[in-house]
Amino acid sequence: MNQNHAGDRLATTLAEIRLGNSQARDSFLEEYKPFVAKVASTLCKRFLDWGRDDELSIGLIALNSALDRYKPEKGVPFLPFARLVIESNLKDYFKKEARHQHASLYTAASAEEDEFFSPAEIEQAWTNYQNQTIEDERQQEIEALDLLLRDYGIQFDDLVDVSPKHRDTRQTMFRAAHHLAGEQALMGYLKSKKMLPTKELSLNTGINRKTLEKGRKYIIALALILHCREEFIYLRSYISLHL
Numbered sequence: 178m179n180q181n182h183a184g185d186r187l188a189t190t191l192a193e194i195r196l197g198n199s200q201a202r203d204s205f206l207e208e209y210k211p212f213v214a215k216v217a218s219t220l221c222k223r224f225l226d227w228g229r230d231d232e233l234s235i236g237l238i239a240l241n242s243a244l245d246r247y248k249p250e251k252g253v254p255f256l257p258f259a260r261l262v263i264e265s266n267l268k269d270y271f272k273k274e275a276r277h278q279h280a281s282l283y284t285a286a287s288a289e290e291d292e293f294f295s296p297a298e299i300e301q302a303w304t305n306y307q308n309q310t311i312e313d314e315r316q317q318e319i320e321a322l323d324l325l326l327r328d329y330g331i332q333f334d335d336l337v338d339v340s341p342k343h344r345d346t347r348q349t350m351f352r353a354a355h356h357l358a359g360e361q362a363l364m365g366y367l368k369s370k371k372m373l374p375t376k377e378l379s380l381n382t383g384i385n386r387k388t389l390e391k392g393r394k395y396i397i398a399l400a401l402i403l404h405c406r407e408e409f410i411y412l413r414s415y416i417s418l419h420l
Contacts (some may be wrong), residue, residue, distance in 0.1 A: 191255060194244050206241060212256065213237050216263045232267055239266035254414040257314060274416070315411045322409060325401060329371050331394045339394045349384060350392045354399030356382050364404055373397055 193201040210227070213236040221245045225233050235283045243259040251258075325335035341347045357363050357378060373393050378385045389396065402409040402416065 187255065191244070191247065191249070202241070202244060202310050209240060210237065212259075213263060217267060218259050220264055220267055221367060233268070235266055236263045236271050239263040243265070252279070254410050256410045281389055318409050318411050322398070322402065322412065329394075329397055331397065335394055336398055339392070341392065341395065347387065347390075351399060353382055353384050353389060353392070353394045354403060355379055357396065357400040358403035363373060364400070367397065367400065 190201055190205055194205060199275060210233075214227070214233060217230075217232045217236040221232055239262050240259055243255075243262040246262065247255055247258055249255075252365060283345050319333065326335075341350055357367065357374070360381070363374050363377060363381075366372070366377075373389065373396060375386050375389045375393075378384070378389055399416065402412045406413060
């Protein structure tokens with residue numbers, strides 16, 4: 178899938194679903210089955226197979242529920258929110274199945290402790306957990322990007338110095354990164370050579386080669402974030418807000 182407008186496309190799809198477009202909902206759930214599988218498999222620490230493992234069906238139902246519960250005004254990107262809903266539903270499932278294959282995940286003591294908390298206290302605990310998880314995931318993304326950028330001779334701290342100060346320049350760099358991230362051949366060159374395909378990028382976008390060279394570090398970082406869309410959910414959202 179061309180990833181140039183993935184963020185805008187997701188926002189548009191979510192808006193259509195909120196307006197009651199059932200076809201958009203069905204298409205979304207089908208498209209994001211790999212996302213559900215990734216979240217569920219990571220939590221279960223094993224490969225899961227559609228049609229065989231109940232965890233995947235539960236995860237898909239949770240994703241559908243997340244579509245109804247999501248509130249854009251909270252400022253949290255949808256996919257991290259959906260991940261938390263999926264994980265929460267799966268943990269509830271594990272808890273109910275604790276007598277069987279998931280007994281090691283939850284103890285009887287923890288189940289008894291829940292009975293001493295009011296629904297409001299449990300909701301507050303979940304909110305605190307959610308906020309902390311989101312902050313942890315943001316930091317993990319930054320650390321992962323920093324590690325990835327080192328292969329290109331770039332450090333994360335460099336981005337502060339090379340980030341364009343003017344909006345027009347930022348948008349030009351973003352257009353170059355968008356094109357780069359969406360072209361398989363150009364991304365292949367970037368990943369293998371660890372170099373920006375300046376000549377091809379200039380020909381394809383009409384952006385001056387000197388401009389591309391000057392923004393090399395910034396463009397590479399943006400392109401990697403845009404290309405690895407599920408690995409850098411928060412950073413993608415941050416970029417969109419600061420264009």
